[in-house]
Amino acid sequence: MGTDLIRFVVGRLLQGVLVVLGVATIVFLLLHAAPGDPLTVLNDAPQIAPEALARVRQTYGLDRPLPEQYVRYVGQLARGNLGISLTQHRPVADALAAAIPNTVLLALAALLLDFGLGIAIGVVQGRHGGTRRDHVLSLVTVTLYSTPVFVLGLLLLGVFGEALHWFPLGGAIDPIRHAGLGLAGRVADRARHLVLPALSLGLVAAAYTARHQRSAMLEVLQQDFIRAARARGLGERVVLLRHALRNALTPTLTLAGLALPVLLSGSVLVETVFGWPGMGRLAAEAIGRRDYPMVTAAAILAAVLVVLGNLLADLATRIADPRLRSIR
Amino acid sequence: MTSLRVGAVLVLALVVLALLAPVLAPYPPHLQIDLTNLRSAPPSFAHPLGTDPYSRDLLSRILYGARVSLAIAGLAIVLAVILGGTVGILAGWMGGVTDVVLMRTVDAALAIPRLFVVLVVLALWERVTVPAMVVILGGTGWFGISRLVRAEVQSARERGWVAAARAAGVPAPRIVLRHVLPNIAGPIIVAATMGLGQVVLLEAGLSYLGVGVPQPTPSWGSIIADGQFVLRTAPWVVASASLALVTTVLAFTLLGDGLRARLDPRAP
Numbered sequence: 001m002g003t004d005l006i007r008f009v010v011g012r013l014l015q016g017v018l019v020v021l022g023v024a025t026i027v028f029l030l031l032h033a034a035p036g037d038p039l040t041v042l043n044d045a046p047q048i049a050p051e052a053l054a055r056v057r058q059t060y061g062l063d064r065p066l067p068e069q070y071v072r073y074v075g076q077l078a079r080g081n082l083g084i085s086l087t088q089h090r091p092v093a094d095a096l097a098a099a100i101p102n103t104v105l106l107a108l109a110a111l112l113l114d115f116g117l118g119i120a121i122g123v124v125q126g127r128h129g130g131t132r133r134d135h136v137l138s139l140v141t142v143t144l145y146s147t148p149v150f151v152l153g154l155l156l157l158g159v160f161g162e163a164l165h166w167f168p169l170g171g172a173i174d175p176i177r178h179a180g181l182g183l184a185g186r187v188a189d190r191a192r193h194l195v196l197p198a199l200s201l202g203l204v205a206a207a208y209t210a211r212h213q214r215s216a217m218l219e220v221l222q223q224d225f226i227r228a229a230r231a232r233g234l235g236e237r238v239v240l241l242r243h244a245l246r247n248a249l250t251p252t253l254t255l256a257g258l259a260l261p262v263l264l265s266g267s268v269l270v271e272t273v274f275g276w277p278g279m280g281r282l283a284a285e286a287i288g289r290r291d292y293p294m295v296t297a298a299a300i301l302a303a304v305l306v307v308l309g310n311l312l313a314d315l316a317t318r319i320a321d322p323r324l325r326s327i328r
Numbered sequence: 329m330t331s332l333r334v335g336a337v338l339v340l341a342l343v344v345l346a347l348l349a350p351v352l353a354p355y356p357p358h359l360q361i362d363l364t365n366l367r368s369a370p371p372s373f374a375h376p377l378g379t380d381p382y383s384r385d386l387l388s389r390i391l392y393g394a395r396v397s398l399a400i401a402g403l404a405i406v407l408a409v410i411l412g413g414t415v416g417i418l419a420g421w422m423g424g425v426t427d428v429v430l431m432r433t434v435d436a437a438l439a440i441p442r443l444f445v446v447l448v449v450l451a452l453w454e455r456v457t458v459p460a461m462v463v464i465l466g467g468t469g470w471f472g473i474s475r476l477v478r479a480e481v482q483s484a485r486e487r488g489w490v491a492a493a494r495a496a497g498v499p500a501p502r503i504v505l506r507h508v509l510p511n512i513a514g515p516i517i518v519a520a521t522m523g524l525g526q527v528v529l530l531e532a533g534l535s536y537l538g539v540g541v542p543q544p545t546p547s548w549g550s551i552i553a554d555g556q557f558v559l560r561t562a563p564w565v566v567a568s569a570s571l572a573l574v575t576t577v578l579a580f581t582l583l584g585d586g587l588r589a590r591l592d593p594r595a596p
Contacts, residue, residue: 022436030448142331142585146577148529150536151570154556162560265443269533273556283447284537292451299444306439 005318012314016307023303024077027296028070077300083293087286092297096279100301102172103278106201106271107263107305109194113202114209114259119245119252121206122213126248127240129218137210144207149266153200153273160196167196170275197274201266205259212255216248223247250321256313257306264302332586338579346394353388358544360384368562378564380554386565389546390572396547397576400461401527405520407466408473413516415470416477417504421485431478437471443533450539461534461541465527473519480512514591521587525580532573548573 057063061072076083082092121141125134144152161169168174174189181189220226221244229239268280275281279298286294345352354375355361360383369379377386419430437445445468453460484490485508493503534540535549543550548569555565 018432019436019439022433023440026433026437026440026445027448030445031451142581143574143578146525146581147574148532148536148570148577150533151552151566151573154552154559154566155570158559158563158566261439261441264441268443268447269536272537283444287447287451287537287539290451292448295444295447295451299440299448302441302444303436303439306441310439 008318009311009315012311016311019307020300020304021074024074024300025070027299028073031292031296032066032069082297082300085286085294086291087289087294088291092293095282095294096297096301099277099279099282102276103264103267103271103280104305105190105194106197106267106276106278107260109198110201110205110263110266111256111259113198114205114263115252115256116206117202118206118209119213119249121210122217122248122252123240123245125210125214126217126221126244129214129221134214138214141207141210141214144203145211147204148269149200149204150269150273152204153197153270156196156200157273168193170273172277197270197276200273201263201270204266205263208262209252209255209259213248213252216251217244220244220248246320250317253313253317253320256316257310260306260309260313261302264305330586331582332590335579335581335583335586338575339583342394342576342579343398345391346398349388349391349395353385353391355385355388357384357388357392357546359388368558368565370562371564377568378562380551380565381558381562382554386551386568389551390548390568393546393548393551393569394572394576396458396541396545397528397531397573400458400465400531400541401524403462404465404469404527405524407462408469408523409516409520411466412470412473413477413509415474417481417508419474420478420481421500421504421508423482427478431475434471434474437468442468442530446530446534447539450534456539456541458541458545461531465530469523469527473516473523476515476519477512480515481508484508484511514587518584518588518591521580521584525577525584528573528576528580 054063061069064072080093082096084090085092085095088095121137125137128134157169160166170193172190172193173186174193178186178189226239226244229243230236234243264280267276267278268284270276271278271281272284279301283295283298286292286298361379366375366379366383368381369375369383371378375385375387377390380386380389415430415434419427446464449464449468450456456464481504490503490507493507498507531540531547532549532552535547536553538550538553540549541547551569552566552573555562555569559566
């Protein structure tokens, strides 16, 4: 299995590079499909001479033909040069490097909640399919699934932050006390700040996962091998968890690949609600100020995270389902 | 069955409320009634849902917001179905290089979280009008539909009745439109209905971030953004718009669930 796995990972990484190149191309085309260029807003500015604008366009190569600009752009990207932020006056890469760990932390916490809670609810519903309990849980998940993450965020913030004071109102750390705390204190401080944003993002995602897990369980529980397992006199718990769940897990794990783009989209909103210093909030702030190098870099990096996440999801699926190990 | 009925009734009610907004709304949605005395006022007889921090009647804004939300979502989904359908049919019917190029492009597009795609598109737009929003949301919403249509077209292409139509000399475009499409309409309708809810969510998210349809056009997302700073003192601002939003998305999700049970033979 060793070399097989390495070949699989290398192959998928190469595919991933192609996907990211595709993403960069799409982003480039989208930017150039918009009317004008980044300097168009200045065309009518009386204090800037047209010659000066032309000079700036020349410096940044904005006057060159599109294919040439494209080659230059991809070349810079390949070297890790994401450009200079128009509002932060520092390299986009620096700003994003500081923000990404926070977003990854938030996304991982949400992902854990997503699959932990989602699968658990789905299994309970599948076990008690058609009963009152199933219907009530279905109503809860369909309502949560229909709730925008920023609405849930504001609700949690209003109740548990502003009214009950159980959790802080925003940010990733306590700006005053954090530096003075010991290691355990710092971890606890981070965790306290993480709870509400992770719940906002994770609960909505868990509702979606639960809906899928429920139908996967109901489907698997009708199969012959389940009847056979029951006929052999195996306990309900063993049948449910060892036989049914393991088989119903594969379609859900495939969802993990789809869950990541949704979580990252949601993180833009949740990070804005909670002032969480991640790349989502960076992108949201950048868009308000037309800082397009920042926005495009965030989009491309989000795609890189999605590609990596997909790879991990595929690996997890292969481990969970031995039948898939021969497939590349 | 029940979800189909509840969803359909809710959607119908929302559409009627949106259409009747000019009749039902007690005030014009932009009107700042009394900036000195009537900011973030609680619900009362004159203002059944209260007023927002800019002294505008909330009920009126929410009713007009329904028009904006539903119009954008409906038109964007029509656009997404047309784009996704065309690409899916081309890829599924032609196969070969066309298929590979189109589907790899879709793969790449699906790898960017949708909100980021939309933000990139919005980055260079100065002012987003309602039609522009429709184009942006429809133009970024067809990737999933194209995959679905492609798979359905591929499997339909191998069926006997398509071979029969071909043997009878029916031209390919006619086979696709008259024989293949009607047979795959079910899954497309289900996906479009589910998509409607997602577009409503996305549009609200963009308005919440302040990059949606600009103020003072009422949008549920921007009402929530206006209200979040008075969350403690005037929770009705965020609550009423949130309720409208959740109800709408729930209506489309229930309708989609119900339609799936009806139309999609493979549904569990």
